[in-house]
Amino acid sequence: MSLLKLDTLCKGNTIYAKTIDEFNSYVDKYKSNNKIILTKNKNISQKTLRCLPASLTWKRDNKMEFHYIDSKIRIRVVYSIRISKETDTSKEYLPLLARQYFKDALEFIPTDDKEEDTQIFTCPENPNSAYYGYVNDRYIGTTVTNCYSLDRNSSFPASMKEVYPGTAPWVDKYYKEKLELKNKYKNGEISKEEYEDFKNLGVMFVGYLKNKVLNRSHAWKKIISNSNRKVHELRKQIEKAGNTILLINTDAIKFRNHFNYKGSEELGDFKYEWSNTKMYIKGIKSYAYLDKDKWKIKQSGQCKYDDVKPRDEWTLEDFINNEDTEKILHIEIDNNNGRLIGVYK
Structure with missing residues (x-):
């Protein structure tokens, strides 16, 4: 199954956490023992699909992101490190x-x-x-x-x-x-x-x-x-x-x-x-x-x-x-x- 197929089958949600505590509440709820595998560009690798469910927290640009993927849902939680005109x-x-x-x-x-x-x-x-x-x-x-x-x-x-x-x-x-x-x-x-x-x-x-x-x-x-x-x-x-x-x-x-x-x-x-x-x-x-x-x-x-x-x-x-x-x-x-x-x- 490719990520494109996964996107087609699974409902995706992006949640913008306003506080660290809110971000961590999603991590606590959805974290998996399996880790999402990233490419060199910090995108999700196709290899991740072999070990679902999987999750990971990582930094991307001016944001902290937590992702969770299984066969039914895909969740992305975002917390802005610095809120400004260019990074909101x-x-x-x-x-x-x-x-x-x-x-x-x-x-x-x-x-x-x-x-x-x-x-x-x-x-x-x-x-x-x-x-x-x-x-x-x-x-x-x-x-x-x-x-x-x-x-x-x-x-x-x-x-x-x-x-x-x-x-x-x-x-x-x-x-x-x-x-x-x-x-x-x-x-x-x-x-x-x-x-x-x-x-x-x-x-x-x-x-x-x-x-x-x-x-x-x-x-x-x-x-x-x-x-x-x-x-x-x-x-x-x-x-x-x-x-x-x-x-x-x-x-x-x-x-x-x-x-x-x-x-x-x-x-x-x-x-x-x-x-x-x-x-x-x-x-x-x-x-x-x-x-x-x-x-x-x-x-x-x-x-x-x-x-x-x-x-x-x-x-x-x-x-x-x-x-x-x-x-x-x-x-x-x-x-x-x-x-x-x-x-x-």
């Missing part, structure tokens, strides 16, 4: 949708054999990160007043258009549709999730360029460098005006005191995300800002505290006082039983 396993269709949306633009982005390699231009204080990241250590752990945020509109797609002008028709179409969906979301016509899903397509496509299959990592470096330079140039203008930079996260600059800059919604321009408010800073991707009367928490990655309370219910006190909000989860597999073990750095 509950939205596995989005990277494919991004590739489909921009697929014809690839013709205008040269492959590595036709594009000179280059070193990525990035933040001087953080040279090991491809993406621009800076935090002013002086303000970590403090509440700061009179704060502003300037965010570059669709920075990666805008830089792709600037570096490779032939991609303009697809980038312009994407940005026009993004603004239309943004207005629909503000008017209550669509959900925030629907708007955010479309918004992330541009970022995902640029990220996909470094995939070995596309052979366009040199182009990816040039696009990211262009985006970083735009951010760096504005940073220098803000500093020259006497303002203090608090935090820079990829394409958004947080700073103190008013800066004479007219924000714009145009593609590649910077707009004010928020103005003249308070911030509490923990790190480059860990901060909070006051929006009217409510603190909004921005925290990258998965935290232990996510299992205690949904993020939209976190208070500033939760964010400041609970150390688990700043400890990023590292996951190991217990080879004896296939369960996940959470290690907090």
